[in-house]
């Protein structure tokens with residue numbers, strides 16, 4: 001590569017010296033623009049910095065009227081400088097005044113300059129300002145000059161990002177880097193969290209920008225790229241089931257990018273211009289991100305994120321860094337901001353420091369969200385753009401109720417949220433007071449309010465919420481957060497810990513409910529399923545793989561030695577499945593007693609009612625089991641034919657509508673007729689209005705997430721159940737014309753001051 005007198009290397013060398021001198025920020029900027037102008041033989045060099053109010057302010061100039069510094073301003077998109085900032089692209093013009101976007105700023109006296117080269121000051125793809133050189137003569141700047149100016153802009157971006165220029169901003173104004181930003185998304189778990197950003201994939205801060213020897217750096221880059229490619233090949237060749245499907249596609253994309261010659265060439269070029277390999281990766285990445293930021297094609301944007309991940313991996317290779325020790329450096333009010341993450345990764349963070357989670361991707365039923373819910377932290381999902389706008393340590397609010405996130409919030413917004421948190425805390429206080437009150441309706445009917453759980457992290461909530469037991473323990477969660485099948489001992493240990501923590505309160509363990517949307521990365525279903533919700537899942541799968549069920553049953557029996565054991569089967573479709581499962585259980589009981597193991601004092605077997613076929617054999621079902629638990633999430637999905645995970649349709653129909661309410665009534669009636677206890681453990685149980693409806697339909701036991709116990713109990717204490725039963729007697733067979741049941745129920749509650 002040619003090295004000229006104005007070559008980037010010479011300029012970068014000067015900059016390095018300037019950065020090391022103990023100078024005031026303004027003076028440093030003045031010297032930088034002066035040096036750039038002289039190195040590039042330009043009459044003008046100016047730096048504009050983007051403020052939070054979307055105005056580009058002149059921060060330093062060599063050549064223009066010095067009095068214009070901090071006075072000359074352009075809006076984002078206005079003039080050449082505003083155009084560069086808005087598009088994040090350089091402009092190289094031999095006759096600037098001919099450009100349609102040219103805007104003349106009288107205070108600068110720039111009318112006499114013809115040629116113009118402006119580059120965006122970028123960091124992590126965000127525009128922080130614009131750096132410009134100008135000449136009187138008409139000329140086109142060479143590629144190496146453009147490259148030199150872009151590289152210099154990167155150094156300035158670091159100065160802005162580290163807060164060096166903050167002292168130069170006028171009171172009341174702020175730089176764009178500190179601009180408040182609000183993001184809309186989807187509510188994944190209720191709650192409000194105020195805290196500070198912790199980027200799950202921390203942006204690696206490259207501190208060493210300038211290289212001593214380009215060839216050395218190119219070699220270092222080649223070595224790091226070599227190991228990166230090897231590690232990707234290795235993952236792909238492992239044929240590990242963990243890397244099937246989407247995972248594999250991402251890896252294939254990584255491999256393609258890692259071998260992309262254009263990328264490698266641009267990296268080498270940046271190094272030859274004087275940057276370290278790390279700084280080169282950052283520069284090329286930042287340029288690409290800025291360009292792709294404006295793309296709307298979701299596929300390409302997704303690929304860009306893959307590319308980001310890859311660049312981050314390459315940086316780690318170059319800096320020889322493993323994942324940071326997060327626990328040690330975590331603020332005490334951490335809000336994790338991630339593109340996406342695995343459930344186990346979330347569990348790596350210490351619970352006592354977590355205040356919330358913001359995900360750019362994810363679905364409400366994704367594993368990480370299930371775990372976050374179990375941990376009781378607010379989650380906003382599908383919050384696009386949060387990762388690139390956030391810096392570690394920024395103040396942030398996550399609103400899990402609305403599904404929004406507010407980055408660097410203004411004081412009034414923060415105050416409003418602090419008030420909201422206080423309000424919620426007061427409400428929690430009321431719920432806590434209810435905790436030890438008997439769980440009885442206003443007219444004296446006792447009701448069991450149970451909680452759903454699935455991991456050890458849930459268990460402290462049993463005492464805190466005042467739940468009378470665990471109505472649904474989702475055993476598959478242990479399988480979902482593990483990287484291989486949990487061994488029999490690990491299963492037994494968890495079940496024993498759960499029973500110990502429950503201190504005699506009843507616990508209902510559901511046998512593993514995998515398949516459908518609950519996939520285990522290490523357990524492959526060889527058949528491609530078009531309708532996984534209707535496919536090989538839950539009891540169907542475990543009856544086909546009896547080894548799995550046997551191991552689990554044995555672990556449960558051993559863990560519950562000397563105590564009561566309640567087990568239920570998910571997704572039962574026909575009674576024969578219960579018979580088969582019972583045979584397996586009986587065999588395990590015989591096996592354990594042969595070896596003189598302590599057995600449970602009683603063993604109750606139940607079935608989940610989630611598949612409509614059971615509705616047509618309710619009496620037989622009630623006789624075939626010791627208890628029934630309605631999985632209303634699945635039952636509703638199958639009754640209404642709406643995919644519960646598809647946000648386009650999942651809220652389309654109301655569970656509190658006549659057909660579903662009638663279904664629920666039939667179940668409650670059959671339970672009474674047959675003296676078989678019934679519980680309902682889907683999401684319906686957790687919302688006060690639907691919980692109220694369930695009680696009116698005859699349910700006396702419902703199981704919900706622990707956070708719902710307080711609000712549901714508050715409703716229960718004010719509810720005259722007999723009146724609601726009478727209401728249903730009147731309205732369910734002959735609904736009031738045209739008025740939705742939900743509205744009627746709301747009116748019922750309002751008339752009686754029942755808190756919903």
Ligand code: PEP
Nearest residue numbers: 631632633634681682683
């Ligand atoms: C249900 O389907 O309502 C249920 C409780 O089970 P899950 O949500 O785990 O499918």
Ligand code: MG
Nearest residue numbers: 610631633634
């Ligand atoms: Mg279910």
